[in-house]
Amino acid sequence: MAQTVPLPRPRPFSNTEVPPAARAAAPPATPGPSACRVRLTPERAIAPSVDAIEGPGECGGTDMVRLEAVVLSDMSRVEINPPAVLKCNMAEAVADWVRDDLSQLTAFSLGSRLRTVRNFAAYHCRSRNNIIGAMMSEHGRGNALDVRAITLVNGKTIDPTDVQVPRDFRESWKKSVCARFSTVLGPGSDGYHENHIHVDLMERRSGYRAMCQWEVRVPEDKPSPELASTGSIPLPQPRPKID
Template sequence: MVSAAAAALALSWLMAGSPAAARSRDAGPPHAHAGPDHAARRDHAMTTIPLPQPRPATAPARAGTKADAPADSAKGEQDAHEPGKGPSETSREAKTPAPPQPSACRVALTEEIAVAPSIPPIKGPGACGGDDLVRLEAVVLPDKRRVTLTPAATMRCTMAAAVANWVRSDLAPLAARLGSPIAALDNYDSYQCRGRNNVAGAQMSEHGRANALDVRGFKLADGRMIELTDRTQPRDLRETVLHSVCTHFATVLGPDSDWYHEDHIHLDLAERRSNYRICQWDVLDPLPKVAPLMPAVRPDDAPPRETAETEETGKGGKAPARTGSTGTAEAEKHKAEPAPGDAAEADETEPVAPAPTPPPVHSKGGKKKHKSRS
């Protein structure tokens, strides 16, 4: 009721004020000539009009609005007002992809097994390179000793894990039987973008895929160097290493495999059909200390050598004696006089034809010169 009365009062006041305003249009603004009663009635009408009540905090949100819109807009305004950071940079940070998750090999190859920090992937040139690469610096033994790779090798994580397992499970016990722990592994070659056997244009080598390691030997803590292709090393030692590497790796190439692996051992994890493996390493015996200077003596029971008969052999099967140009007079005498037993036989033979006369010797001036055609 009160609000209806207030509305009616306001309407009557407006209707009453319109003629007065029309009458005083030429005289100026109406408030300039209005009296105090008119101002009081206007103030009373303004105070009596009710205003809407504020919305309670517990009221449900209106449909079509987001409760977090003010917070988001406030955050956007705050980021826009930060010095050196604009809206474009904020959106760029939101679009940055998350870093890739580590592989299962990377998770398993912990610092308790090897010192092998991850390195960025290598892409090219060509088919060279690979992903999930590490730099294998040392292998950590179960007793916390470190076997350093000299120099550090760049390879895939799976290849590094295979090398670490080989050193920990096989080489370390073998070195202990030699009387000194293993200290270092001689790295001859690891990652290198090249063809097989370092031949230009050949098929891609596993070294170019960061999936291979060439080893010359290992060093013991007492300073001894065990070279795997050295023939002077004990044969059983080298055969033990041979069986060991052929168990851990898919490809093993050593001496007598080809002309390129006579002074080192090639190891890799190449994937082949049906899990086919290659193990080619001939453990060679030591060379003789002193090479023989003379041929061996012919055995007594060897069959006699066959010799061809010459035209100079006589009927009796005996060849006449030969003398050089410096023979003695006695040798010439025996040659001219026949033996007593052969006198009758000599009479029945035909006379010997005289020796041919040697050609005349021309003097120096009489020689003819021939033109050379060379």
């Protein structure tokens, strides 16, 4: 009876002897999925992992995903168009915002369900505002998203910077992103965000407040004169040369 035969006791090994388990070279341990990766399930978002991005320079990041859609509590999807390559934590924050705030706001304030969030920029290796020599943008770490517009199930396209869009909706959008992200830049912030809303999860030293800069304008508002000098206002076309 095989079961009843006692196994030989393991031989004690001396201090100079290598324990049997350590003799076989263990394969290098592959790191498991991040906590964010584990949380970001298909019930919350369609966000497959993508390879880590290394460089150029300081750009890149690990734990990157491609956020293709946010899944709402009724399992309907809000498309991210085009899909946004983001760091997992940022993608998760965007998914939560779309799911818990933006989709509710559109249904409540605009009377139609949210269909698409238009991604204007996500991961993108560049300096801040594309200025040569400026600090690297959070876009270069996959930690920022620019939203140009959303589309609704009723076919309408809504631009959050458009003064004709109901003001309470834009105010609620601003309040919701400023509560969730550490940087929010929109019209009236620096002249580079007149046609889109930038959000990111930049880490600031403790004691530094989040940045929430978005002037929700009313139709009669004119851009402040300082903006005119930053190049955001198109200059008149040069007059044709007359010989």
